[in-house]
Amino acid sequence: MKHLLNIVLKHFIQTGSLLVTFSDGTRRIYKGSADGPQAGIHLTTRRAERALVINSGMAFGEEYMAGEILPDGCTLETLMLLLMTNINGHGHIIEEIEDRLRYVTRLLRTLNSLKRSRRNVAHHYDLNGKLYDLFLDRDRQYSCAYFSREGMTLEEAQEAKKHHIASKLNFDREGLEVLDIGCGWGGMAITLAKDYGARVLGITLSVEQLQVARQRAKDAGLEKQIRFELLDYRKVRKQFDRIVSVGMFEHVGIAQFDQFFKTVHDCLKPQGTALIHSIGRMDGPGTTNPWLDKYIFPGGYSPALSETIAAVERSHLWLTDCEVLRLHYAKTIAEWRKRFDANRTKITALYDERFVRMFELYLVGSELAFRTQGHMNFQMQLSRSVDAVPLTRDYMLDREREKLA
Structure with a gap:
């Protein structure tokens, strides 16, 4: 799963740079344009790595709540600024599919009786x-x-x-x-x-x-x-x-x-x-x-x-x-x-x-x-x-x- 996440992040980070510390201790930096935010993230478990690939829209929040995703050398605001800046233009293919499905079903999910x-x-x-x-x-x-x-x-x-x-x-x-x-x-x-x-x-x-x-x-x-x-x-x-x-x-x-x-x-x-x-x-x-x-x-x-x-x-x-x-x-x-x-x-x-x-x-x-x-x-x-x-x-x-x- 770490290999898939590596592919996702290489495609995802187009602006700024993200230094990732994986659960096994290895580190890798993903760079986009030089003028964007600079941030770091520590993924403390393999579960967090897997979740970010499979369901990133939900996973980041849940794993941060659990303490398994941590800002590394920066504030939460800086990390989220980097991620939200990059998500504005695109996501990875699984996330794009999820987003399209959410749009198709959005009426059903807001049927507020x-x-x-x-x-x-x-x-x-x-x-x-x-x-x-x-x-x-x-x-x-x-x-x-x-x-x-x-x-x-x-x-x-x-x-x-x-x-x-x-x-x-x-x-x-x-x-x-x-x-x-x-x-x-x-x-x-x-x-x-x-x-x-x-x-x-x-x-x-x-x-x-x-x-x-x-x-x-x-x-x-x-x-x-x-x-x-x-x-x-x-x-x-x-x-x-x-x-x-x-x-x-x-x-x-x-x-x-x-x-x-x-x-x-x-x-x-x-x-x-x-x-x-x-x-x-x-x-x-x-x-x-x-x-x-x-x-x-x-x-x-x-x-x-x-x-x-x-x-x-x-x-x-x-x-x-x-x-x-x-x-x-x-x-x-x-x-x-x-x-x-x-x-x-x-x-x-x-x-x-x-x-x-x-x-x-x-x-x-x-x-x-x-x-x-x-x-x-x-x-x-x-x-x-x-x-x-x-x-x-x-x-x-x-x-x-x-x-x-």
């Missing part, structure tokens, strides 16, 4: 709540922040994100009814109620998030304005003045795109406005990395704008505005990583070293996906009526500046 959706959400969001306090901001915003100026702290950028979104929702009066799809720990709902006078229904499938969100609303004295429920978006049967969804559309699954936007249409009043904030990709429809799908976000998929807008069109909604945030999420995750690293000992005590390796790999890979692999965020403003929002975007800037002044 009501039961499966709840299970998927619990997998990630019902982890020990103390974990999220150790790397997120104080408001527990687990989505892309908005760095509107240089030198912002994570807390400032997350606060700016909420007001940036609120400005697009066009709160022209108090008392508007808002549906928050995928409300997380309640931060957005609390801001809309406290700063914009909204009445909010926040829905989630996470029991952990629900409990925290309800307590936060109570502590803020906003129980009369905010209600949180354990509810799937497909079960909502009421119309609202505004709908907001931040970081939830990535969990919907391709097979449910039409259902999601039909729900937005049906739950939006004729003159209402919706804002959908989601991770996306700039290079067209694709697939979810199998390791990420298994260990981090089961059933998740970061959509291309092309397939998202096609579903919007089928729902008979107006796309009244769309903004692409390119490197904002990379900057956000970089801040999460700093806090995660600073609290590594505490996180290990909550779980174990294997979990820490898994989460570390997820954060590093996610940041690099936004820096090197075409991932971004988009914000879509939607309405049912052609005249639901003002003719120009000036109102967004005016309201945002007013709140952040």
Whole structure:
């Protein structure tokens, strides 16, 4: 198997160089162009070598979690930068076949039924709540922040994100009814109620998030304005003045795109406005990395704008505005990583070293996906009526500046 891996790596490394220490102690360097990243890797077992040939998309993550793949003379970030830079243009033949099969079957793998959706959400969001306090901001915003100026702290950028979104929702009066799809720990709902006078229904499938969100609303004295429920978006049967969804559309699954936007249409009043904030990709429809799908976000998929807008069109909604945030999420995750690293000992005590390796790999890979692999965020403003929002975007800037002044 070492011989096959040698052939794979010779073909794979076209940019930079990779020094490999095999399980038997032998070392070999694989060189591409001289201007790429330089990294080293130690494969401590024959199993790791075999897995990288047979199923590299899954194997790297699993063997790193097991401690059988280690960065050698470099950081995990440098190693992954080298690998992700090279995978952008090509993979080896087995990986290319696997990727094509994943694409063909991607609809089946994202058939997120009501039961499966709840299970998927619990997998990630019902982890020990103390974990999220150790790397997120104080408001527990687990989505892309908005760095509107240089030198912002994570807390400032997350606060700016909420007001940036609120400005697009066009709160022209108090008392508007808002549906928050995928409300997380309640931060957005609390801001809309406290700063914009909204009445909010926040829905989630996470029991952990629900409990925290309800307590936060109570502590803020906003129980009369905010209600949180354990509810799937497909079960909502009421119309609202505004709908907001931040970081939830990535969990919907391709097979449910039409259902999601039909729900937005049906739950939006004729003159209402919706804002959908989601991770996306700039290079067209694709697939979810199998390791990420298994260990981090089961059933998740970061959509291309092309397939998202096609579903919007089928729902008979107006796309009244769309903004692409390119490197904002990379900057956000970089801040999460700093806090995660600073609290590594505490996180290990909550779980174990294997979990820490898994989460570390997820954060590093996610940041690099936004820096090197075409991932971004988009914000879509939607309405049912052609005249639901003002003719120009000036109102967004005016309201945002007013709140952040």
